[in-house]
Amino acid sequence: MSDFTYSIDIHAPKEIVFDCINDNEKQKIWMEGLQETYYAGLYDPENPVGTKFKQKIKEGGRVVEYDGEVIAYDRPDLIAVKIGNQSFAVNANYELNETLQGTRLDYRAEMGTANTFTKIMGFMFGWLTKRILHKQMTSLKKLAESEAKVTV
Template sequence: MKQWTHEVEIDAPIEKIWNLLNGSLENMQKIMPNVVENTPIKITDEGVGSVYRQKYKEGNRVEEYEVETIEYLDSSTYKKLKVGFTLANMFDITAFYELIHINDEKTLFKYTVTNRPLKWFVKFLLLLSNKKVVVEFSDRVKQIAESEA
C-alpha cells in the first residue's frame, strides 16, 4: 500500500471549499472534471455508510464504481470526508479530505490518498508512482476555490 499527503492554505472560506467536495455533481466536476455521474445509492443521516455510484471518464473509457463514505464530519471549524472505492478490480483507493478553519477567509486543505493493489501484477505500478497527482489535485482545489471566493 502507498500513501500520499499534501496540504495547502487556500484563500477561501471553509464552506466554499466544502461545497466543492460535498456538494452537487456540478460543483464536484469543477475540481474533478472526469467524474460524469455521482448517483446516490444509499444515504445515511450521519454521512458515514452513504454509497454513491460514480462514473469516471478517462479518454473513451468510462469506469463505474461505488464510492462509500468511511468518515464524515461537518463542523464550522473542521470538516472531513473520507471515501473508499475499488477501481477496475485492481486497486482499493481511499481519498481523505480535511478542511481546517484558519480564519473567515483562509482554510487549510489536507488531501491524503491511499492505494492498495489487489492483484500481484499491479504492485510494481505503485513503485513507479509519486505524489504528483495529489499535488495537482490540491492545487486545482485551491485555484477553483480562490477564483470563486
C-alpha cells in the same frame, strides 16, 4: 499499500472549501475526468456515513465505474471516502482547518492493490498519481477561491 499526502492553503472560508469537496456538481469542476456520481439507495446529506455511491470517471478514451462509500463526515471539518474497483481501493481523507488566511486542506490517500501487477503499476506510476493530485488540488483551490469572491 501506498500513501499519498498533499496539503494546501486556500484563501476561502472552510465552509466554502468543504462545499466544493462535498458537492457532486462542483467535484466535476476540479476532479479531472469525473463524469457522474450517483447514490445506491437513500442518501441523507446531513449524515451520509455508510452511504454507497458510484462514480463514472473518464480515463483516457473510456469511462470507468468505481464503487464508493462515505466512511467519515463531519461538516465542515472532514470528509473521508473509500473508492475502488477489483484492482485497487483508495481511502481518501479531506481534513479542513481554519487559518488566518482561510483554510488549510490536508489530503491523505491510502491506496491498496489487489494483485502484484497493480502493485508494480502503482509503484511505476506513483509520479503520475502525484501529478494528478497536484493538478486536482490546484483546481480545487481555484474553484473555492472564486466561490469565496462571489459570496463577498
